Amino acid sequence: MTNSDNIIVVQDLFKYFGEVKALDGVSLEVGRGKVVVIVGPSGSGKSTLLRCINHLEKPTQGDIWIDGEKLTHNIKTINAIRAEIGMVFQLFNLFPHLTAIENVTLAQTVVRNRSKEEAEHIAMEKLKRVGIPEKAAVYPSNLSGGQQQRVAIARALAMGPKIMLFDEPTSALDPEMIKEVLDVMLDLASEGMTMVCVTHEMGFARSAADEVIFMDFGKIVEHTTPEGLFNNPQEDRTKLFLSQILQH
């Protein structure tokens, strides 16, 4: 809050789903332009943390500041803050009744009040950036998974976000399509976008992350550099997790 270099500040976050404790006192600061990768076993609260950051989940307790602004339940400010945070989902969630370019332009015109021409211009720019401008007029059902995810990234980027959240963006993809999505993410990281990524792609964590967070049972177990996590894990639970996923 006081340190303006931290674009995301999470303080003492708790989230219960009924009796289940999904987040157990998570605190986290993400510096501007940093790439943070969150790893951990399923059910460890990684996605819940990500979804709390743009208020898709309401935290039970605790505070979040985005670029100095506190996330409250006020829906007007939530909508405004969400527009600044791009989110990419595991299952892409493209709008199936709209073409690729319409997917990218809609929120621009509705939320940002951009003219149709301006929105389309920006949309084409973003589709070029993710490498599929030729698919602009195609409906999502006629795109491969990798292409759909890239359109989803373009859709988020077109809003001009300050932060990009990735919720297991490659988990639903066939192996041969993972690379095309990771390449786009690597590009973004190198351009200085602030990114928080929940992913199982350890290669991506190694090469792009500034910081890696290991979560388990709703808690941050270890918060360190990629080298620190992969070469010198401190906690037993981290070691166990890494030994399980790096075995093969």
Added chain:
Amino acid sequence: MTEKRIVIEPVVGEEEASWEERLRSFPWWFLAMIFIAIGVFFVVSTNESYNAAFNFIKAGLTITIKTTLIAYVIALGFGLLAGLGRISKNVFFNNLARLYVELIRGIPILVLIFFIALVGVPSLVNGLNAIGEWLNNAGIAFLSKPFTAITNQDVSMNARAIIALAFTYGAYLAEIFRAGIQSIGKGQMEAARSLGMSYGQAMRHIILPQAIRNVLPALGNDFVAMVKDSSLVSVLAVRDITQVARLYAGSTFRFREAYVTLAVMYLTMTVILSLIVQTVERRLRSND
């Protein structure tokens, strides 16, 4: 020639099998209906007494079509609002919509038509008049004008019939809209909200276009049902084809001519509409 026959024999055999299948799946009922229709048209156009009945009854066709169309459009509005209310997290709207749907669906349409037209509408008008009088007494006469201007005589039975049908069908359409909205995955709303859209914007641009597309066949079926249920407004002496047919039968004692003609008129409308609905449904499915 004989050689050729031998070569093509297995193909013929296959064709015969598929022919059997085709005969089995052929819509014989539809063929029968066409024959009945042709027969009836022939009778109506050649037989003088049927011809007379048809010419008399067709005077009610405009009212039937107008009543159905207007009531259906209003019902779509009621249904959409109530459907949105049914899925709303707002306790007030949610319960209001639930109450509306449960009340209407628990009462026969015929009773509802009597009730709305002869109790509901007069009560509403009296209530408005009472508000107008109160405003008048309070010294704000210019505000009372719109409330006192309307009297029960102003609301024709045609209008009451439309209100009754629309209000009733709104509850049925509400459930269709609700089901349609709920058939759209949660991820769509989340994606829209994550881009900064409000709930209303997400509904309008993302959820409803997909939901309505999904329920288009169901909405069409309810329109066909409404064409048939519009015959109930005859109990309010609205001169739709049913009422006109009753009048014709009553004055001429030609019951058979009157009601055969009436039934065929409804059947013609519903079969044509059902075919349109089926075509739309097939188009939608092939587009998926």
